[in-house]
Amino acid sequence: MLRTDVPPLTAEDLGRLATEQHRPDRADIDLLPTAELVRLMTRDDAQVPEAVHAASEDIARAVDVAAARLAAGGRLVYMGAGTAGRIGVLDASECVPTFNTAPGQVVGLIAGGPEAITLPVEGAEDDEGMAVEHLRAIRLTAQDVVCGIAASGRTPYAVAGVRHARRAGAATIGVSCSPDSPLGRNADIAIEVAVGPEFITGSTRLKAGTAQKLVVNALSTATMIRLGKTYGNLMVDLRASNDKLRKRSQRIVALATGAEMRDVVAALDACDDEVKTAIHVLLAGTTAEQARSALNDHGGSMRGALGAHAPAAP
Template identity: 80%
Template sequence: MHRTDAPRLNDAPPLTAEDLGLLATEEHRADRAEIDLLPTAELVRLMTREDARVPEAVHAAAGDIARAADLAAARLAAGGRLVYLGAGTAGRIGVLDASECGPTFSTAPGQVVGLIAGGPRAVTLPVEDAEDDEQAAVEQLRAIGLTARDVVCGIAASGRTPYAVAGVRHARAAGAATVGVSCSPGSPLSRAAEVAIEVVVGPEFITGSTRLKAGTAQKLVVNALSTVTMIRLGKTYGNLMVDLRATNDKLRRRSHRIVRLATGAAPAEVAAALDGCGHEVKTAVHMLLTGAGADEARAALAAHGGALRGALGERATAAP
């Protein structure tokens, strides 16, 4: 339940209007003061030129993203979870990434979790005041049974969102690993987290609208964080999605293609292997490359934590 009288856990004082303008995400560009008078084509050109700067800013944070991925992989390998925590756009980005890890990497239910200020309804409806409720973040983490094996990734463009900062501080006090993703240097979120990922993208095309460059940067960061984490856990074979869940016709066709690319087997052989193991991609690849039956392939995979390279006796996935 949302409470407006929740105690403040954030070490930063409330922002004044003047303070807000000092944040990197809130900076105003005077040279954009008349963009509403420009032709549409020029508006699009200017905006896309601003957006093109985002990947470079994310690349500059590659070292910190790598540290976060190694941290997450180690915790997940030990039975922990990756938990995203954010408000508004940041929270939706975390929920989105969490929801996509299952079909892409066959993560176990609840292994990657997205928490958002205001609860599930805030995914589709604005609940703007929820970002100030610090106690709600603590309660949500308690509700999912946060443990010291987990890693909590707080996401906040400004790095000052009370909900995100409080959640990360609570998680760290509980012994969980913590990551902070922001677009403002030296923020309370960065200070609260074990690993700080700061992607400074500069002022937004529309002043303060952090669903734009900041949102794009945050999406790129969590893409890299979850994907590299899953690679470290052996969820891919090279760049092939061998842990894919084939739950519709498109994905079944993709599974067939992945097995062909991994093995070089003829289409009929691929189809037979997939049919023989319930369309488990990794199992089918192992069967075709070793001549093993489905049960033997599954046992080999289980003995190597699901990592196909290890089950095939190839060079094992790099340790987290």
């Protein structure tokens, strides 16, 4: 079995972790009026964005690495257990409709497999061998980026996955809420967000979970922006798979081009609902085929494909 530098955990060790600290000032929360209980909890939550902001430079480093790897044909692979694993699976699944990523370009792996998305799987987070099996099953390559997520920074599944990926030549990222963690030490880039003790002792689905979600939001979104998946702040690569998204596509094309809605609808119809293609047709006066060719020549970049036709950022 793959060995990591995660030593056996004792109750005393657990109590030393930043995410497991007990707060005596919250010992009476079950006696508080509901309004006061919620006020204290939301005040705690308000600290999370600033803690994530403090890790901006590390997140930016991770974005640049991920964008370069994905541009070369690699994948972004999230790995985690429990809440952390579910956050990775969620972010991976949302990249398809939001950015029209290719199937399997962003992957979410969770300890225990798909069943663990909705139900706990006993002992899965401690299974280092499972992490390696999961990476082998997706045929990990040196072009890929593996992002381990663990609030404590010491979940064996996440640490083992990152260590195996690094040995295979993949770029590695560790997202945790504990300083100098085994996950961070095993990763090329450590993103450690100090959110402090939880409102309920050890319940890392709270502040730590929120911090991890904000980090992966920034990681995947900024990576997709670098890959030309947006035009300004418009989701020009979204996949219109339902009526709401079709209406959103129309609004995006209208915002990007300033065209009348009847012209927007006509352009989208002529372009098989491809937002980027419709924008190019309206701004550059091309056919749908010419627009697709221009986009393909510029790696899908809206600005590159428009060239001299590109207006100011929408």
